[in-house]
Amino acid sequence: MSNHEYVHGYSEAESNRLSVQAMTLNEILYGDTIFKEGSLVLEAGCGVGAQTKEIAKNSFGAKIISVDISKKSLSAARKKAADENNFSAEYLNCDIFSLPFLKNSFDNIFVCFVLEHLKNPDEALLELLKFLKPGGEIIVIEGDHGSAFFYPDSSDAKRNIECLVSLQAKAGGDALIGRRLYPLLKNAGFSDVCVFPRIIYADSSNPSLVKGFTKNTFTAMVEGVGCDAVSSELITAEEWEKGIRALNRTCDEDGTFCYTFFKATGIKKQ
Amino acid sequence: MSNHEYVHGYSEAESNRLSVQAMTLNEILYGDTIFKEGSLVLEAGCGVGAQTKEIAKNSFGAKIISVDISKKSLSAARKKAADENNFSAEYLNCDIFSLPFLKNSFDNIFVCFVLEHLKNPDEALLELLKFLKPGGEIIVIEGDHGSAFFYPDSSDAKRNIECLVSLQAKAGGDALIGRRLYPLLKNAGFSDVCVFPRIIYADSSNPSLVKGFTKNTFTAMVEGVGCDAVSSELITAEEWEKGIRALNRTCDEDGTFCYTFFKATGIKKQ
Numbered sequence: 001m002s003n004h005e006y007v008h009g010y011s012e013a014e015s016n017r018l019s020v021q022a023m024t025l026n027e028i029l030y031g032d033t034i035f036k037e038g039s040l041v042l043e044a045g046c047g048v049g050a051q052t053k054e055i056a057k058n059s060f061g062a063k064i065i066s067v068d069i070s071k072k073s074l075s076a077a078r079k080k081a082a083d084e085n086n087f088s089a090e091y092l093n094c095d096i097f098s099l100p101f102l103k104n105s106f107d108n109i110f111v112c113f114v115l116e117h118l119k120n121p122d123e124a125l126l127e128l129l130k131f132l133k134p135g136g137e138i139i140v141i142e143g144d145h146g147s148a149f150f151y152p153d154s155s156d157a158k159r160n161i162e163c164l165v166s167l168q169a170k171a172g173g174d175a176l177i178g179r180r181l182y183p184l185l186k187n188a189g190f191s192d193v194c195v196f197p198r199i200i201y202a203d204s205s206n207p208s209l210v211k212g213f214t215k216n217t218f219t220a221m222v223e224g225v226g227c228d229a230v231s232s233e234l235i236t237a238e239e240w241e242k243g244i245r246a247l248n249r250t251c252d253e254d255g256t257f258c259y260t261f262f263k264a265t266g267i268k269k270q
Numbered sequence: 271m272s273n274h275e276y277v278h279g280y281s282e283a284e285s286n287r288l289s290v291q292a293m294t295l296n297e298i299l300y301g302d303t304i305f306k307e308g309s310l311v312l313e314a315g316c317g318v319g320a321q322t323k324e325i326a327k328n329s330f331g332a333k334i335i336s337v338d339i340s341k342k343s344l345s346a347a348r349k350k351a352a353d354e355n356n357f358s359a360e361y362l363n364c365d366i367f368s369l370p371f372l373k374n375s376f377d378n379i380f381v382c383f384v385l386e387h388l389k390n391p392d393e394a395l396l397e398l399l400k401f402l403k404p405g406g407e408i409i410v411i412e413g414d415h416g417s418a419f420f421y422p423d424s425s426d427a428k429r430n431i432e433c434l435v436s437l438q439a440k441a442g443g444d445a446l447i448g449r450r451l452y453p454l455l456k457n458a459g460f461s462d463v464c465v466f467p468r469i470i471y472a473d474s475s476n477p478s479l480v481k482g483f484t485k486n487t488f489t490a491m492v493e494g495v496g497c498d499a500v501s502s503e504l505i506t507a508e509e510w511e512k513g514i515r516a517l518n519r520t521c522d523e524d525g526t527f528c529y530t531f532f533k534a535t536g537i538k539k540q
Contacts (some may be wrong), residue, residue: 144419146419147528149414149416149417149446149449150449151449151450151452153446153449176419176423179419179420179421179423179526179528180421180526182421182474182475182526183524183525187524195473195526196471197469197471197528199467199469199530201465201467203452203465204452205452205463205464205465254453254457255453256449256450256452256465258417258449258530260469260528
């Protein structure tokens with residue numbers, strides 16, 4: 001993990017994108033994640049804090065400790081929390097693979113958009129399991145870029161998405177991890193593993209979702225790796241532009257866009 | 271329509287497959303389709319009657335008229351209804367493009383797994399619109415084979431699915447129609463168009479869904495076009511077998527499978 005590369009980079013634009021993503025998907029992704037009063041919750045890999053607020057505001061009585069390996073991301077997360085001033089969490093700079101906590105101490109562990117970037121998500125889950133109390137629950141949320149489909153269909157757009165998947169794989173990650181949360185959690189030893197797909201469907205009857213998700217979340221994420229894709233010679237600049245135009249085309253009056261996130265839960269055996 | 275070819279064929283195995291599909295997906299696809307007491311409902315393209323029972327049993331007070339262009343399918347539908355004897359519908363052999371009804375006469379029109387097989391789904395919708403009362407509602411349900419993804423991911427499996435999509439396109443249909451229900455209904459002139467994706471996710475925590483959907487519905491449907499795919503030289507027999515093995519592999523203990531159906535509704539303007 002210490003050597004892992006975060007495929008999306010740490011730019012300010014990226015930080016904004018992640019906040020937009022959290023805002024438009026809040027209810028779908030986090031609305032049913034409520035931690036009990038008095039529970040101790042670890043958010044493993046909080047990044048710029050885009051999700052921290054969402055889980056914190058549903059669970060005022062819980063104590064949330066959010067950790068991340070990037071000092072820069074953590075400082076953005078702390079600033080965000082200070083600016084908004086309506087939820088509380090503690091932020092700690094540390095690696096998921098060397099957590100400074102007692103074993104068996106957390107009631108819940110929340111992991112969102114983290115495993116997709118790790119070379120060893122299976123080992124990360126084994127590690128996190130140690131810090132969960134027996135009977136405690138892990139909640140994992142990940143996307144799956146292979147779940148994206150749209151109208152008009154376009155091989156140009158699909159080629160761009162494949163570039164993102166390849167770059168993430170080259171950095172040691174897996175952009176198709178959503179579909180494999182079930183075996184990952186089972187193999188790590190969690191019991192009662194349940195996986196809930198959360199599909200996002202956007203058409204022009206919901207312009208704010210088209211803008212907030214198709215354009216400013218998904219297409220913006222793909223656009224963010226354009227330079228890398230071209231400089232890695234995965235694609236030419238012209239092809240890349242064609243793909244972006246095709247993704248933007250799905251935001252038109254007659255366009256539609258689908259993407260599936262996966263939310264998985266598992267229990268540490270007593 | 272009169273010259274259209276039904277890509278799945280009309281075999282008995284196919285008839286069984288469609289019944290299995292209806293049984294395992296009932297609640298997800300039809301559970302919320304309830305026609306009011308006294309309403310007159312047209313099921314346009316009932317095939318072997320796999321869906322007729324599902325909509326009829328939720329709506330005892332409605333009168334359902336189910337039509338299909340294939341006499342053979344209708345006779346299977348009638349036999350099924352007689353055998354089960356717990357729902358009522360009238361069956362009529364006719365073409366969607368020359369319906370023997372008065373204009374503006376139906377409260378609801380139900381169209382399920384039909385538009386995907388038509389050369390001209392836009393014209394079919396325009397035609398059906400004529401028979402709906404002003405203020406009446408159309409309900410359209412279609413799949414989208416481009417929505418399928420699975421773990422383990424497999425280019426062999428995807429190639430087989432692409433063969434099915436190509437064969438359906440060659441027969442004038444569109445196996446990717448789910449994603450374009452929104453523009454189809456809007457362009458036909460329906461108002462208040464709403465599209466609801468219905469995602470099916472199967473893993474080994476739900477063995478009956480793995481068997482009923484992944485194996486006996488989706489993989490069986492793909493298997494059903496194997497001879498055509500090989501004889502059309504879209505794929506070799508060896509490649510085809512590899513793809514089928516890869517689809518079956520997703521039914522193993524660690525496998526997962528996702529597919530999205532689309533349910534769309536629209537109103538005839540007053």
